[in-house]
Amino acid sequence: MLTETRVYIARYLCPDGHCLMTASGEGDAEEPDVGEIDQLVEASLNKLIEDGAVTPWCGICGAARETWHIDLTRTQYRTIAEAGPHLIELARQNVWGWQIPGGHG
Numbered sequence: 001m002l003t004e005t006r007v008y009i010a011r012y013l014c015p016d017g018h019c020l021m022t023a024s025g026e027g028d029a030e031e032p033d034v035g036e037i038d039q040l041v042e043a044s045l046n047k048l049i050e051d052g053a054v055t056p057w058c059g060i061c062g063a064a065r066e067t068w069h070i071d072l073t074r075t076q077y078r079t080i081a082e083a084g085p086h087l088i089e090l091a092r093q094n095v096w097g098w099q100i101p102g103g104h105g
């Protein structure tokens with residue numbers, strides 16, 4: 001029998017709750033491997049910082065990369081395809097701290 005999955009949304013937040021990065025993926029519906037998700041999100045974040053796409057500080061309050069944490073949300077969706085429209089809407093509404101030029105003082 002196939003394991004039931006859910007789409008999870010992982011957000012990197014600074015201590016003030018500004019969202020630095022959002023990622024999504026499918027995980028086990030009951031017991032997601034949070035450690036694995038953390039690692040994947042952290043790896044993409046590090047890559048973005050390396051590429052210069054994301055600054056290692058919060059664009060709004062200037063909080064350093066070391067103080068950011070991951071916030072994991074389980075959605076009602078089973079697959080990324082099913083969650084697609086919801087994820088697009090979420091991305092549209094999102095405040096991307098690092099995209100605000102000069103916001104870090």
Ligand SMILES: [Zn+2]
Pocket residue numbers: 014015016017018058059060061062063097
């Ligand atoms: Zn911040």
